[in-house]
Amino acid sequence: MKTENQKAWFFVLPVLALVAFNALIPMMTVVNYSVQETFGDNVFFWQGLDWFQQILRSDRFHAALGRQFMFTFLILIIEVPLGIAIALSMPRKGFWVPVCLVLMALPMLIPWNVVGAMWNIFTLPDIGLLGYFLNHMLGISYDMTQDPVAAWVTIVTMDVWHWTSLVVLLSYAGLVSIPDAYYQAAKIDGASNWAVFRFIQLPKMKTVLTIAILLRFMDSFNIYTEPFVLTGGGPGNSTTLLSIDLVKIALGQFDLGPAAAMSLIYFAITLLVSWLFYTLMTKDDLN
């Protein structure tokens, strides 16, 4: 038996320290809050799992969670097919490739709160470009501060505008990696365009698409800044997504215990869905 050299662990220590300070320790304080009640002055009372029970049984949480899943579902069902379609219609070589790539990347470079502000102004009924056009030129009543449907249409459209590019760029990277011989062989085999997509392009894009969907799921499930700037969760509670509700409880009502319990549940759901999705998508590759 060869004795193994354990000194390599020392090289991992700096990373461990870093992760401890930026993730583990802050998270442990959340865990700490989630099982206690505090009235300030650093006085804590043990609460057990009461906060978790309270959150899991609250209608308010269920409603926010429902809205959150709805939002994520809507943007995925639009962004993924749309992103693939755009990637398929982009040129493979020549002058237009860099032009398309830069145009595609632009929305992603804009900071989140700026995107929210942009769309807020864009959709104002009296002075916004889109709002004015819809209300005063087409005669369609559109005001997202009054109408929940308008608010939903706006936040979904905004997210599609902001993030479809990510799906496009990742899909495009998958597409350009397919050698010409595959298309030539498919032509000779008499494959239809659909068959080329189904049996060549889609399988080759699978890995990058898995990552794209995973990233879009996590980002949209945790989204805060854009809808907060755009609608502030309204009108009423109609666009109050999980993170917005969480901030309201934590900083608005200063209910630190329930807020901490909610964060942990929220985190667990994100983690669980991501893990499930990734495991299912990569199941075939392992065999």
Add this chain to the structure above:
Amino acid sequence: MAKITLSKLRHSYLSTPKSDSDYALKEIDLDWTDGGAYALLGPSGCGKSTLLNIISGLLVPSEGQILFDGQDVTALPPDQRNIAQVFQFPVIYDTMTVYDNLAFPLRNRGRDEATVHQRVMAIAEMLEVTEMLEQKAAGLSPDNKQKISMGRGLVREDVNVVMFDEPLTVIDPHLKWKLRSKLKELHQRVKATMIYVTHDQTEALTFADQVVVMQLGEVVQIGTPVELFERPAHTFVGHFIGSPGMNILPCELQHGAAVFADQQIALEGPIQGAADGQTEIGIRPEFVSLADHGLPATVTKVSDIGRHTVVECEAGGCRINAVTEGAAPEKGSAVHLAFRQDMTRLYVDGWLATAPANATGEQGAA
């Protein structure tokens, strides 16, 4: 199955070719007879893949026509030409099973499942992949993947021609042999016209009945492996085929005889046509021997390549290789070289200019 005729074919990748050098293919006229095994041999960039893609229909030629059994197919897309092509890197449909891969070309053409099943089983049996039929194609080894892509070509019973574009490039050396003999066997069984593109002379010479040698977008010679070896029509064929290649020695013509390094060299027969241009003697190393008299030369290198020895000599400022068996002279020693007369050819501007002497010709050293 069909006879394939290429008529006055020219192709340029530029939209407005000006000079001859703008053409990747320069004026090709060729007939491929039905059921033949052909090889297209040439160095990288000689236009052999371009020619292949024109036959398969992946590329439309700038000028000229392609006829299948006398029918013009120049403008037809690949799927309507009924051809099959096997690419350098195996193309398989990862998500399908081996069975579905083989069935794919038939199902795309709307054949009924009974026919599909019967054809797939027949081809699988021929390729010896029957036990893999239910497996996902993605997990196969490269040689099996290449077999499957060959199978997709052969599965259509009415295929006009099967083309191979350097199909053994990614295959391990010890499997190359197996796959190559499998190919030869397949050709005998299915009797389809096959065209095999390669830059490897061993592959070309073992697979094909007829080898088409290309250089710089032109067909230099078409012939059986023996013809290419014994009577190269061009100095290019001479040094491209054979290992080491043909010795090419610049010479002068004096009163109809070739003179190299002040020595008169006896040629195989009379010189044809006006020999005005650059004249060269061509002789294969296999027909150069060390003798007591003949062309004086100095040995510069001796390499033992197993069954025989290659003696590299220098004479008249040229390098001459001789293949000998048995004891080889020391490096630096002075020797005399003898050329076998019936294998000594004259080339004018690169092209063969001598005809064999009447009847058997004289055998013996010069």
